[in-house]
Amino acid sequence: MSSAPIFTLETERLLLRPWRTSDRIAFAAMNADSRVMEFLPSVLSRDKSDRLADHIEEHFQRHGYGPWAAELRSDGSFIGYIGLNVPPFEAHFTPCVEIGWRLSFECWGKGLATEGARRALRYGFETLGLEEVVSFTVPANVRSRRVMEKLGMTHGDADDFDHPGLAAGHPLRHHVLYRLKRTDYASGS
Numbered sequence: 001m002s003s004a005p006i007f008t009l010e011t012e013r014l015l016l017r018p019w020r021t022s023d024r025i026a027f028a029a030m031n032a033d034s035r036v037m038e039f040l041p042s043v044l045s046r047d048k049s050d051r052l053a054d055h056i057e058e059h060f061q062r063h064g065y066g067p068w069a070a071e072l073r074s075d076g077s078f079i080g081y082i083g084l085n086v087p088p089f090e091a092h093f094t095p096c097v098e099i100g101w102r103l104s105f106e107c108w109g110k111g112l113a114t115e116g117a118r119r120a121l122r123y124g125f126e127t128l129g130l131e132e133v134v135s136f137t138v139p140a141n142v143r144s145r146r147v148m149e150k151l152g153m154t155h156g157d158a159d160d161f162d163h164p165g166l167a168a169g170h171p172l173r174h175h176v177l178y179r180l181k182r183t184d185y186a187s188g189s
């Protein structure tokens with residue numbers, strides 16, 4: 001268990017902060033939205049959404065960082081998560097730290113995921129001292145892939161993998177992996 005405090009990160013338009021119980025209502029609404037969940041195995045019930053929030057909070061307790069709750073500074077609303085996660089499965093690139101995001105549909109297309117992810121990446125490399133951060137999604141998730149590219153992450157076909165959490169033949173099983181090494185991050189900033 002980590003005893004480190006959970007830091008709040010700031011960007012021009014966002015706070016990446018610890019989760020609050022009150023975030024769970026808006027989080028469940030996002031997770032029940034088929035547009036948000038298009039490239040994930042299924043929409044989530046309120047119960048499953050709450051369990052995911054529990055897992056995220058446990059991740060913060062264990063590691064001191066995680067997928068932060070993303071709050072719009074302009075009006076204080078919770079709009080989803082952006083942050084760092086240690087995947088719980090084994091694959092050719094694990095153990096690792098991944099960067100990921102899920103925002104409510106109304107907030108898409110304004111550069112918010114990229115803005116928050118840049119701050120989370122900086123935390124990963126400069127505060128945590130990570131050597132590498134990865135990210136992954138299904139090939140068709142072009143929005144998410146574009147965020148990865150804007151962060152300077154690169155993809156090689158040899159890194160593609162089948163997600164161990166999904167059964168053989170599942171249409172979302174095949175994933176692309178993007179990587180960013182600390183040395184490339186430092187030279188690009």
Ligand SMILES: CC(C)(COP(=O)(O)OP(=O)(O)OC[C@H]1O[C@@H](n2cnc3c(N)ncnc32)[C@H](O)[C@@H]1OP(=O)(O)O)[C@@H](O)C(=O)NCCC(=O)NCCS
Nearest residue numbers: 036101102103108109110111112113114137142143144146
């Ligand atoms: C992925 C997600 C977080 C992106 O959030 P966002 O705040 O809209 O992202 P940004 O605005 O920072 O960047 C999105 C980029 O995708 C581009 N884009 C959007 N729709 C696109 C499309 N249909 N085809 C190609 N590019 C597209 C945008 O133009 C933008 O790139 P640009 O800045 O070069 O123009 C958001 O769509 C989301 O929450 N999706 C559902 C959850 C999800 O799939 N999470 C990832 C699972 S691995």
